Amino acid sequence: MTNKDTPHVDAYAAREARALLAPFSYEPASLGPHDVEIEISHCGICHSDLHLIDNDWETSEYPLVPGHEIVGTVAQKGALVTHLDLGARVGVGWQCGSCLQCEWCERGDENLCSSIVETCVGRQRYGGFAERVRVDGRFAFSIPDGLSSEVAAPLLCGGITVYSPLRRYARPQSRVGVIGIGGLGHMAIRFARAFGCEVTAFSSTAAKEEEARAHGAHRFVSSIDDAALKAQRESLDLIISTVNTSLNWKRYVTALRPNGVLSFVGVVAEPVSIQTGLLLARSRSVTASPIGGRFAMREMLEFAGRHGVGAQVETLPMSEVNTALDRLRRNDVRYRFVLSRD
Ligand SMILES: [Zn+2]
Numbered sequence: 216m217t218n219k220d221t222p223h224v225d226a227y228a229a230r231e232a233r234a235l236l237a238p239f240s241y242e243p244a245s246l247g248p249h250d251v252e253i254e255i256s257h258c259g260i261c262h263s264d265l266h267l268i269d270n271d272w273e274t275s276e277y278p279l280v281p282g283h284e285i286v287g288t289v290a291q292k293g294a295l296v297t298h299l300d301l302g303a304r305v306g307v308g309w310q311c312g313s314c315l316q317c318e319w320c321e322r323g324d325e326n327l328c329s330s331i332v333e334t335c336v337g338r339q340r341y342g343g344f345a346e347r348v349r350v351d352g353r354f355a356f357s358i359p360d361g362l363s364s365e366v367a368a369p370l371l372c373g374g375i376t377v378y379s380p381l382r383r384y385a386r387p388q389s390r391v392g393v394i395g396i397g398g399l400g401h402m403a404i405r406f407a408r409a410f411g412c413e414v415t416a417f418s419s420t421a422a423k424e425e426e427a428r429a430h431g432a433h434r435f436v437s438s439i440d441d442a443a444l445k446a447q448r449e450s451l452d453l454i455i456s457t458v459n460t461s462l463n464w465k466r467y468v469t470a471l472r473p474n475g476v477l478s479f480v481g482v483v484a485e486p487v488s489i490q491t492g493l494l495l496a497r498s499r500s501v502t503a504s505p506i507g508g509r510f511a512m513r514e515m516l517e518f519a520g521r522h523g524v525g526a527q528v529e530t531l532p533m534s535e536v537n538t539a540l541d542r543l544r545r546n547d548v549r550y551r552f553v554l555s556r557d
């Protein structure tokens with residue numbers, strides 16, 4: 216479908232905040248020595264895409280082409296790209312560049328670099344709801360053969376988001392809690408189970424118990440039943456919260472064993488209030504983290520491929536992007552949407 220001699224890229228863009236997406240084409244920047252051009256086959260839809268379309272963070276530039284869970288094949292590459300062959304299947308997530316020289320980049324924490332370049336944020340930085348995209352090849356990651364492109368796409372943002380606290384804080388014998396059984400939460404359960412952990416799912420919806428167990432949860436606890444939460448006292452080493460609603464955080468902190476960690480990967484609108492005495496007495500921590508660095512990305516994809524951990528997805532053709540976005544706004548998805556090129 217792509218004609219390399221035709222420089223323009225066909226995409227779907229929002230022309231203003233909260234607008235429906237409409238066909239849009241643009242001239243890509245010239246291919247730099249480290250860049251790759253990816254012929255996109257699939258792109259996941261993340262909640263952040265809705266925030267960008269709606270300008271919720273007041274950083275959006277229009278026309279805005281969303282999409283930062285990109286999977287496709289390398290169609291062109293710059294002279295200095297030696298780690299990827301033409302035709303290789305690769306993925307790109309939220310981040311597509313950094314300075315590669317600062318302390319954080321040298322430590323493999325490129326996601327913490329102050330010069331982070333984000334795939335679909337900023338003027339004329341167009342994302343993956345498109346036929347092609349040009350990005351720095353050092354932020355394009357090989358997709359293992361064991362993962363289909365549909366299942367791999369949501370790993371590139373949602374997957375790395377929940378994998379990062381697991382790789383940092385969990386051990387095979389850890390007891391891990393996951394709050395929220397949605398787009399992020401179901402991947403967290405799958406990864407934690409594959410790590411070898413004992414997994415407890417927390418949800419406000421009792422009907423999700425069966426699904427949570429199907430993803431790999433050993434136990435299910437209502438996230439809003441105070442007596443049930445109280446009974447979890449000192450039972451978990453790590454709790455990953457994927458929700459954006461306020462919960463009784465005191466109960467979750469007291470559910471942590473000594474040295475336990477409560478890790479937020481979802482943004483809670485209200486401030487989180489926690490008595491420091493509860494942290495101090497048992498050396499507990501509360502933390503949060505965004506996506507992951509390049510090494511974590513490679514590791515996550517390799518691990519996912521080996522253990523068959525992917526997202527549960529519903530795939531729609533890219534031309535139906537507005538239907539998918541509308542349904543995502545209404546939380547009508549099990550569990551992530553992936554757009555496939557028509
Ligand atoms: Zn995302």
Ligand SMILES: [Zn+2]
Pocket residue numbers: 313314315316317318319320325328329330
């Ligand atoms: Zn840096």
